[in-house]
Amino acid sequence: MAAGDLYKVLGVSKGATREEIRRAYRRLARKYHPDANPNDKGAEERFKEIQHAYEVLSNTEKRREYDEGPRSFFGQSPQGTQGTRAAQGNFRDFNDLFGSFGDVFGAAQGGVRGRPQAVRGDDVTVTVNLKFKEALEGATTRVSAPVEEGCEECRGTGAAPGTAPRPCPECAGRGVRSRDQGFFALSEPCGRCEGEGTVVEKPCPRCAGAGRLQKNTQVTVRIPAGAKSGTRVRLAGRGSAGKKGGPPGDLYVTTRVEEHPVFERHGDDFVVEAPVSFVEAALGAEIEVPRPSGGTVRLKLPAGTQDGKRFRVRGAGAPKIGSSKSRGGEPGDLVVRARVVVPKTLTRREKEILEALADERDEDVREQLLRLSREAEEAL
Ligand SMILES: [Zn+2]
Ligand SMILES: [Zn+2]
The missing domain is CATH 2.60.260.20 (Urease metallochaperone UreE, N-terminal domain)
Structure with missing residues (x-):
């Protein structure tokens, strides 16, 4: 990875103007911004590198230091005197050593910059x-x-009225502390001020210092x-x-x-179960069912309606959210599910009528069921 070469990170030449650097940065930052690439670790790493490269190359002083060689840029000299090329070799070694050049370096940079971000x-x-x-x-x-x-009370500072937050004595207001690793300095957020760079001596009584x-x-x-x-x-x-x-x-x-006691919501539709007598189901009927917006709606059942059969009443469901934009956006439907009801008790006369019906039809409704299972058995 060309993390060591900040010019390559931004895809510009060593002689690039500030304007060229700025343009390259804006284009790349937009492309790799974490908001545009959710859950993409690779893009996040790339974004950090791009940010870091821009921080250095957009600053005349830092860019000059960088061009002269990374040693001075770290603010610490590795042992011995080395030329620029050799030093850049080391640069890459650091990178290999710590996996993420951006993290080590970026933290140090943020520290120098000091101010916590909005x-x-x-x-x-x-x-x-x-x-x-x-x-x-x-x-x-x-x-x-x-x-x-x-x-x-404290206008968000967390400091008691009449006082103000002071620069953190631990990190001299930088928000980061450098840990000397012998070889070079590693930066980490200051524990005392939690990276804020300031401490509150006398907390605001209203918010207990939280601001x-x-x-x-x-x-x-x-x-x-x-x-x-x-x-x-x-x-x-x-x-x-x-x-x-x-x-x-x-x-x-x-x-x-x-x-609702009778309407069940399914997407933009409502489903209602309508009991239908077995005579209505057999002969067909016009039935009345309740409608979600109030009142009832009439529905024609055909002769021979089976149990569980669904019928749609178009537009009697819920308005589609967002359809107000394009007025006239179609609302959902009311789905009526027929539930055939069988009488639990019969009078003597009703029984006679049904027996007469059975004689008349003389049908075997399970004929197919039994035939299919017999055939399956024989095939084994
Ligand atoms: Zn501090
Ligand atoms: Zn306060």
Whole structure:
């Protein structure tokens, strides 16, 4: 890997102008940015290398030091006097030795740079319970969200009013400490200030030095028509406040919809089971079934309807979320599942009628079943 050659990392020549370096960096950083390559270790490593190369090559002073040879760049001389080529050989050895050049080097660089980076605030998720009808029609509701906000008392510094955070005495405000490995210095975050570079002597009484407070904020949220359990509504920027000037996180409102006694949600469809008498099933009938939005809908069953047969009532299901954009987006359906009901008791006359029916039909409904199993047996 060409990690040792920062020019190669950015794909520019040794004589590249600052503008060329900047352009190369922006193009590569966009391509390998972790947000654009989730869970891609290789891209992440590459991104670190690119960042590091840019940090060095975009800075006139550091670039000159780098061009002169990595020894001076480490700020420590390996034993003996070596030429630039030999030193670059060592450079690669460090890399092999520690696996990731970017990590060792990048940490040292970050340390010198010192200032902790702006951090985006956390995303916050809350659940809202909805009645069946609210979910179907959409609703505007208020939720209480536990978000972190900057402490007003200390304006986020964590220091008691009248005092201010001081540079950390342990690391002289750099946020990192160098451990001397004899050979070269290895940097690690300062334990005293946890990499912040500052320490608070007298903590703010309001936030106990955290600089942040947990608060329950009331948020009004619009739940779209057709929401179901697990639908997430995102409120950009309404999550926890960012740190060090970073942007706030997002608030996610997840819906939980009360179960309905007869309608079962399947995607954008609702399923309802409709009992059908065996006479209706045999002769065919027009039946009335309830509809999710209220009232009923009439449905024609053909003669000979079998148990479990499904019928669709188009458009009687839930509005498709997001269909409001393209108005007229088709809602789901109501699926009616016929359940044939057999009488549990019969009067003497009913019994006579059914016996007459049996005589009339004189059928053997299990004829095929028995024939198939007999054939299978014989084939063995
Ligand atoms: Zn420190
Ligand atoms: Zn405070």
